[in-house]
Amino acid sequence: MALAIDPSRDALVVVDVQNDFCPGGSLGVPDGDAVVPVLNAYAALFQAAGAPVFASRDWHPARTKHFQSGGGVWLPHCVQGTAGAEFHPGLALPDDATVISKGHDPGEDAYSCFQAETDDGMPFAAALGERGVNRLFVGGLATDYCVKATVLDALKEGFEVVVLEDASRAVDLKPGDGERAMAEIVAAGARRARLEDLTG
Ligand code: VGL
Numbered sequence: 001m002a003l004a005i006d007p008s009r010d011a012l013v014v015v016d017v018q019n020d021f022c023p024g025g026s027l028g029v030p031d032g033d034a035v036v037p038v039l040n041a042y043a044a045l046f047q048a049a050g051a052p053v054f055a056s057r058d059w060h061p062a063r064t065k066h067f068q069s070g071g072g073v074w075l076p077h078c079v080q081g082t083a084g085a086e087f088h089p090g091l092a093l094p095d096d097a098t099v100i101s102k103g104h105d106p107g108e109d110a111y112s113c114f115q116a117e118t119d120d121g122m123p124f125a126a127a128l129g130e131r132g133v134n135r136l137f138v139g140g141l142a143t144d145y146c147v148k149a150t151v152l153d154a155l156k157e158g159f160e161v162v163v164l165e166d167a168s169r170a171v172d173l174k175p176g177d178g179e180r181a182m183a184e185i186v187a188a189g190a191r192r193a194r195l196e197d198l199t200g
Pocket of ligand 1: 074142147
């Protein structure tokens with residue numbers, strides 16, 4: 001079903017398309033870099049429609065409870081200032097895209113973009129409110145962690161959510177985690193879409 005981008009209320013949220021989550025990175029998501037050209041196409045559509053684009057990044061200190069060394073489950077990844085924390089070099093964000101960072105608090109996992117803030121320290125929800133956004137189009141890495149947590153929080157906060165299934169990939173620590181995450185996302189009230197469903 002066709003979905004028209006409405007710049008008065010829609011935003012694109014590009015979740016954690018960082019080197020460490022792409023093949024070759026310390027926590028490479030299988031096929032993770034396949035989302036890059038697809039998200040570039042979505043970003044171009046949003047830019048052409050005059051709708052805002054947000055891009056989140058994991059932005060961890062070297063020591064955090066999120067890493068195995070701090071009692072968490074993950075190998076170190078997306079440490080502030082490292083190459084692994086950079087966005088994938090092929091990611092083409094509009095010049096006026098807003099970068100939001102999360103995970104800098106060593107006491108938080110911060111899977112959700114609703115724990116992220118802008119460079120000026122504005123919480124993501126406030127930045128959305130400032131732009132009048134009430135519908136989010138969400139894609140990126142990874143379906144079973146940060147995409148899922150972001151979508152579930154957005155729904156709780158009262159946003160409509162469209163999850164971009166062709167622009168997301170899963171870690172799949174256990175086989176099927178990505179499929180289960182997508183089912184949970186849809187059961188919670190988000191709709192799924194693909195690039196061909198969108199009109200500018
Ligand atoms: C993520 C695993 C660990 C994600 C973050 O961005 O989905 N996954 N930290």
